[in-house]
Amino acid sequence: MKARVTVHRDFRISSIDERLYSAFIEHMGRAIYSGIYEPDHPQADANGFRKDVLKFVQDLRIPAIRYPGGNFVSAYNWEDGIGPKDKRPVRLDLAWRSKETNQVGIDDFAIWAEQAGIEMMLAVNLGSRGLEEARNFLEYVNFPGGTQWSDLRRSNxxxxxxxxxxxxxxxxxxxxxxxxxxxxxxxxxxxxxxAKAFKGFDPTIEAVVCGSSNDRMPTYPEWEREVLEECYENVDYISLHKYFGNKSKDTLNYFGKIEETGRYIQTIGGVIDYVKSKKRAKNDVHICFDEWNVWYHIREDDSRRIKEWDWPEAPPLLEENYNFEDALFVAGLLNEFIRRSDRVRIACIAQLVNVIAPIRAEKGGPAWRQTIYYPYQFASLYGRGDALNVAVDAPTYDCSVADDVCYLDVAGVHDKAAGTLTLFVLNRHLTETADLDVSLTGFGSPSLAEHLSMEGYGLNDTNGPDKPDNVVPGMGTGVGVEDGQLKGKLAPLSYHVLRLSVG
Structure with a gap:
């Protein structure tokens, strides 16, 4: 398969907001309890947080994390999670039909986030509660002192x-x-x-308003229009959510959902532009894609189990075992976010630990990195800088979710300060090697500094507690710079990170 790619230094899409590589964690299943927090674990620190999990999190270099939900937040009283742990109430979590012990709340989670080097993005309950409770939460979290809620934080x-x-x-x-x-x-x-109240407190606060839960909702995209017409001038982002799967076992159609996601982003971008024009607004609203991931392997089983169980504490839930096919999909989806970084400024993988997550941890046992951990890590580490408009000329295919899907998926990021150009390349052809020929314009005398790859695995290969390194990246081969052009061969069903020094 011949694949010609053109990359020009000046053909820039946008400066990438580093929060494109953010994460999400919810009080759900074992994401918090026996995920990041397990006081009786041999790896627990003085605050009860698992150091083995924390190390995996730190290695991802996550810029921001959305907390505490998710569906959980819509019936959550934030005050339940503060103060002495032995005085905190146990509540029923109506979202996931389980008990919430409140042993981790905002002050505890903030300790963990600081240890992880991650900025918090907090969600307020506008389901069972409203403006007053949200305002109090903001005061508790952000005011220095001398008021009821800020002094309570200080006393805690x-x-x-x-x-x-x-x-x-x-x-x-x-x-x-x-x-x-x-x-x-x-x-x-x-x-x-x-949003008005929050910005009255601090005009530099960024407010994220809820968009559609997915692009299959009967109210999509009318929901976005109606919501933004009410609040456009006072918000900064509208959120999108989308989960992916391959129940039909059609790999190429699965990969085609990356293109479908691009249409989702493009549509909401159009709605944003329409409302801005209609309201004659001066401010810009961007997209916060704050829930995305693969979720289908055990989704139906979990839906049945939730209805049957009797309010357990931190039950195993949505603990997907991701395979190599899922890693390739996640790599392509991250490429799409890079290409759409003019619209999508923040994106959060959902979730971070145990629950549909790149990191898994057994209660009392080991932690390990799932297959999807690695493309997420590579994008976070090397996908910062300017997103470039990459032209790809390669064979295409049609599938049920999209037509004219290119077998070769390429995103490019130019980090001027570091003097690097990084190409994230996915060959999604099932059987054919890509004969790669990349024209590099405006980059002086480039040289290949590093080639990382994930290839040669079966689509169903996974990692687990007994085989944590069954599917891992390695050093790639067969690609180099010749006469200022990047050339080489990329195996079918493979993912590559090509890092070039460009001066």
């Missing part, structure tokens, strides 16, 4: 405010399953008033 052991700048105004409020579900205009008005 945290003198300095957390200075959280990103705030999510509820979660999936378009979904009938959501506690406190609202129609678009009702939610939009509440979100507008909440």
């Amino acid at each position: 052991g945290r003198k300095d405010p957390y200075g959280v700048k990103m705030w999510c105004l509820g979660n999936e409020m378009d979904g009938p399953w959501q506690i406190g579900h609202k129609v678009a205009t009702e939610y939009g008005r509440l979100a507008n008033e909440t």
